[in-house]
Amino acid sequence: MDDFLKETKTFLEEAAQGDKNLHVVIGNESCDLDSVIAALTYSYFLHKTSASDSIHSLPVLNIPRSQSHLKTDSNFLLCHTGINPDHLTYRDDLDLHDLHQKGRLSLTLVDHNVLVGSNVSLEESVTMVIDHHQLERKPSNKVKLVHELVGSCCSLVAGILLDSPEFPLTPQIAKMLIGTILVDTVNTSPEAGKTTPYDQEMLGRLMWLTPDLDTEKLFDDIQQAKNDVSALSKREILEKDQKQVTHGNQTVVMSSISTSLQTFLQGSDVKQALDSVLHDRNGHCVVVMTMQVEAGVPHREILVYSNNERITQELADFLETDKEVQLDLQPLPCDLQYSLAYSQGNVKASRKKVLPLVKSFLEKSSVPQDHLYLS
Structure with missing residues (x-):
């Protein structure tokens, strides 16, 4: 995964030179843990399974780079799973509107299903949506939709990755997905009421890849990082x-x-x-x-x-x-x-x-x- 993210810096340079088209996978504007991990893992999946050499897959974190320090839980999990933060791409690292106007942009939306604000003008570039929120998008034959009201968008991404025989889902990626699903479902707490049978199924299937993973400790560590706002105004x-x-x-x-x-x-x-x-x-x-x-x-x-x-x-x-x-x-x-x-x-x-x-x-x-x- 980290080798892929390092390579995406070359993708940005080639896109800027007009040599390649980009398939951008981007989460919602809050850029929470679910959006971050869904964007990274699904983009990597596209990179490994795409048969086209004319388009690069690129995960984009939907905040300015200057706000990256706010995402304490995402930063912890990425570091914990061996991801170099210098290899990440943020919203202000590229001009999506320019790529769109030049007809060189495809968009997959994860963890949201409609564009907001100035990004509404990018709608014609949207080709796929993977989301677990209330559906606001109008039906379209141009956009493939994976939508279900589950606890975590990463459960839906996990299902796609696990069901693809051509994709090698590694323990590293499994751990990223497991940690996110646990946080989104409050460690599958019945009181929180966020866990669905599908979330439970995906956690079970992912755990086969990481049988020694201490999920209680992983959840507690991510929560501790998420709750640590001592350095924030x-x-x-x-x-x-x-x-x-x-x-x-x-x-x-x-x-x-x-x-x-x-x-x-x-x-x-x-x-x-x-x-x-x-x-x-x-x-x-x-x-x-x-x-x-x-x-x-x-x-x-x-x-x-x-x-x-x-x-x-x-x-x-x-x-x-x-x-x-x-x-x-x-x-x-x-x-x-x-x-x-x-x-x-x-x-x-x-x-x-x-x-x-x-x-x-x-x-x-x-x-x-x-x-x-x-x-």
């Missing part, structure tokens, strides 16, 4: 695992963090960090979702923040009264202005389930455009 903690939901000109930023709200809200720089995120994303609200695992049991909290009290209240009311997902929100004390905090009784409702709710809120919202945070 409040702003960086919010950026560590961040997505946004946009409808029209309205945007809600959604950040997942691994500390409790009580811990996160300590310090005088919290409001500045939240306002900075709103400003940079041209958003009007931030939803912060926390996730901690104690003695194998997951706990969740939610913070809704805006610089406008009515906007905060409208979104909070929507989430409180939703009957579809039923978050079971219980108010928590919160001294931060224009904020509402809750414990989340329904711990099975991850951001994957809450994000569509926020999108539905925006579609139904009466928030006027002049209340958007644009300063």
